[in-house]
Amino acid sequence: LKYSVFSLLKNAFSGHQNWAPAWRDPAPKPEYDVIIVGGGGHGLSTAYYLAKEFGLKNIAVLEKGWLGSGNIGRNTTIIRSNYMLPGNNPFYELSMKLWEGLEQDFNFNAMVSQRGVLNLCHTDAQRDAFARRGNAMRIDGVDAELLDAHSVREMYPFFDFENPRFPIKGGLLQRRGGTVRHDAVAWGYARGADLRGVEIIQHCEVTGIDIVGGKVVGVQTTRGPIKCKKLGLATAGNSSETAAMAGLRLPLESHVLQAFVSEGLKPFIDGVVTFGAGHFYVSQSDKGGLVFGGDIDGYNSFARRGNLPMVEHVVEAGVAMIPSLARVRVLRSWGGIMDMSMDGSPIIDKTSVNGLYLNTGWCYGGFKATPASGFCFAHLIAKDTPKDVAAHYRLDRFERGYMIDEKGQGATPNLH
């Protein structure tokens, strides 16, 4: 069934009681050609592109919880392609292009809203760095505009421009950046994959990986053993655990990142604004809540909840940037677990085990990468060679000295 205005009208007349489920709920078969572990954004998009772009059949996605129960439903929904390094930005720009056509492509309303992403700068040096990054973006064909303080003031007159510690001197604006409804991304990819024959098996936790003669032959799960020819791991937050089942040790630490939403407000902020110097960023959801966050808590965690000092820090930074926020009440806060890689960039690569593929290390940039991550991971699994724009995301780059360290901070995952 294709969603359209006609299907909407037809179902409206029957009180929306007769919509078919958007995807099936199959029991696992004894064998698949390709198994993807992880039914989140990246796993589902991988399965979708494997079926749609690379024509593979007999694919399963195994999810230990329910579909989209991980970071795809816990992030702050921002999309952008404002990176600097040649290993990164062409990849994120592919992702942005896929976002731009996504809803038509998978026939699902993901509420892609290119409302602009503005990074604020507070010193001359930071403006120089933004100019450099903006130029690097434009070399890669990405839109970037360097704004002076006056232009930022026209957009957001209620910011604290005269803040004594961080006066706002301007910003770098990517107008094509914005927000997407995160749950709908998981649902759209799930439905699109399911329509193309992919079996999405929920509540099926992988407990072991079967390797014979250096080659993957299947997985052990809580719903019995399943054979496969190729196995892709897209298990953000738990990548070290799943990779350890195949005897691999990864250059990763798991860290907790918190996010917050305020009570619903009338239209207040129409774009996404980041205050990197103070560790704060904000956008407003269509329901009216301000969605905001800051940095990771800074210690290894699998707890999916953070501690109060970071809550205080984020809120302080927010009020420093927008004094009127002081009167807004926070509705909810939550945490997600990030695979923090040693250089702050992801890994999409083959492994030393034949037929085992790895998609990990997204730090807190995983959501915006969802379409390109799935596309490139599917390319790698289907063709056994990396897609050009993801060719730098190798697992062995740390050993060989080819880090993609956007922030230039070295092997310190809690600083990326």
Place this chain on the structure above:
Amino acid sequence: MLITCPHCGTRPVEEFTFNGDAAPTRPRSIDAASMPQWFEYTYIRSNPKGWMDEYAHHSGGCRQWLVVTRNTETHEVKGTVAARDYAKKKAKAR
């Protein structure tokens, strides 16, 4: 999260700066042949789900380096020792 510093007593978590897993041991050799060990030490992490020994600097207190034993699933803190004592114990165990 409360951490009991061996020098200052029980203090709130925001006084501490974390610096990751204390388990990796710095190689002693600088020979080219030791490069794989340096790679392991610098980049590879066990990333334990559960109990973990980690470096913490009491940056808002006595400014001493400590090793905190903390559960990464529950954030429960079991114990804290001075980093120097931890290193001595680790050297003895090797």
